[in-house]
Amino acid sequence: MRTLSLGLVLFAFWLALSGHYTPFLISVGGVCVVFCLWIAQRMQVLDPEGHPIGMLPGTLTYYPWLAFEILKSSLAVAKIILAPSLPISPTMTTVTARQKTPVGIATFGNSITLTPSTLTTGISGNEITIHALTREAANDVQSARMNSRVTQFEGRT
Amino acid sequence: MMFMMATLAVLIAMALVVIRAMRGPTVFDRVLAGNVIGTLAILLLAVVGFLMGRPEWLDIALTYGLLNLISTLAVLKFFRHGDLAFLPKEAPKQ
Amino acid sequence: MTLELLIQSASWVLLVVGSVFVVIGAVGLLRMPDIYTRLHAASLIETLGAGCLLLGLMLQAGATLVTLKLVAIFLLFLFTAPVATHAVAQAALHQDIQPRLAEDRRTQVDAPPEREGA
Numbered sequence: 001m002r003t004l005s006l007g008l009v010l011f012a013f014w015l016a017l018s019g020h021y022t023p024f025l026i027s028v029g030g031v032c033v034v035f036c037l038w039i040a041q042r043m044q045v046l047d048p049e050g051h052p053i054g055m056l057p058g059t060l061t062y063y064p065w066l067a068f069e070i071l072k073s074s075l076a077v078a079k080i081i082l083a084p085s086l087p088i089s090p091t092m093t094t095v096t097a098r099q100k101t102p103v104g105i106a107t108f109g110n111s112i113t114l115t116p117s118t119l120t121t122g123i124s125g126n127e128i129t130i131h132a133l134t135r136e137a138a139n140d141v142q143s144a145r146m147n148s149r150v151t152q153f154e155g156r157t
Numbered sequence: 158m159m160f161m162m163a164t165l166a167v168l169i170a171m172a173l174v175v176i177r178a179m180r181g182p183t184v185f186d187r188v189l190a191g192n193v194i195g196t197l198a199i200l201l202l203a204v205v206g207f208l209m210g211r212p213e214w215l216d217i218a219l220t221y222g223l224l225n226l227i228s229t230l231a232v233l234k235f236f237r238h239g240d241l242a243f244l245p246k247e248a249p250k251q
Numbered sequence: 252m253t254l255e256l257l258i259q260s261a262s263w264v265l266l267v268v269g270s271v272f273v274v275i276g277a278v279g280l281l282r283m284p285d286i287y288t289r290l291h292a293a294s295l296i297e298t299l300g301a302g303c304l305l306l307g308l309m310l311q312a313g314a315t316l317v318t319l320k321l322v323a324i325f326l327l328f329l330f331t332a333p334v335a336t337h338a339v340a341q342a343a344l345h346q347d348i349q350p351r352l353a354e355d356r357r358t359q360v361d362a363p364p365e366r367e368g369a
Binding site: 110 | 340352
Binding site: 159160162163165166167169170171173174176177183185186188189190192193196197199200203204207212215216218219222223225226229230233236237 | 262263266267269270271273274276277278280281286289290293296297300301304305307308311312317320321323324327328331332334335338339342343345346348
């Protein structure tokens with residue numbers, strides 16, 4: 001089942017990038033897809049972690065929310081950079097990720113890093129060490145708003 | 158017109174990042190500057206492709222994006238271990 | 252006709268915003284005092300600057316294969332940028348480059364950060 005969905009995704013990717021629809025090129029694409037599926041099977045990465053297709057519906061609501069967060073904190077960072085006095089107050093802190101699966105924790109860490117003004121420097125178990133550009137940004141991550149949002153996103157799989 | 162402006166902005170940003178790469182006190186500043194220059198080069202390829210009416214350059218940009226990540230990770234690994242392919246038990250003491 | 256004008260102006264605005272943020276990020280890369288704060292400026296370029304520029308180009312291209320390729324580049328940024336940023340920060344911490352901090356709320360300061368598998 002998961003093999004089939006990965007195959008479909010890979011074939012759609014081939015069609016999107018190729019742009020030439022002659023029988024020869026499409027059959028070459030099919031051969032490539034089968035080869036990739038064979039390698040994936042051999043590497044045993046065809047599990048919910050390697051191909052999390054079940055998370056796709058959740059991304060439709062999660063990524064717009066994340067984009068809005070990125071916009072907000074980007075404006076804050078731009079304001080800091082352009083201010084002549086450079087009003088930064090770097091803070092390092094730890095947060096406990098509430099997600100259960102490694103995929104969820106990795107999503108949380110990557111979301112933290114993707115937001116300007118906070119970045120993940122280390123993960124051990126579910127303790128995430130973060131570096132924040134200002135105290136307010138550190139407070140924001142610790143306030144568990146993003147944490148619970150990612151948990152909700154993860155729980156939908 | 159607007160592609161011209163975007164191209165200019167990316168080029169100015171690249172020049173500033175190159176200054177940081179030359180000044181960077183630690184090796185990590187230089188690696189970071191290299192990574193950002195790679196990102197900007199992808200944007201430059203996309204925008205110049207539109208400016209010249211040749212969107213085929215996006216394929217090159219995509220490939221460059223993949224190489225950018227791999228090269229950054231490889232350089233970081235090299236500076237961390239002093240070697241790209243070591244056996245775990247031979248790992249040098251930090 | 253009006254729709255076309257609307258799309259054109261939206262694309263204009265996005266391209267201008269993207270250019271401005273790319274330049275601000277580069278200025279931040281020069282102004283910030285140490286490596287960890289510079290990473291924040293770099294992520295400004297990689298998220299909002301690149302995102303706005305690519306979205307503006309997508310509006311220019313319309314519903315074609317070019318848009319799909321731009322989406323692929325955008326997704327590539329979305330997944331590789333945090334990995335590279337995290338790798339630089341972790342390698343710098345591993346080399347004992349201490350960040351300049353206004354406040355340190357870490358529970359265990361001396362423990363070296365573990366490797367992340369993802």
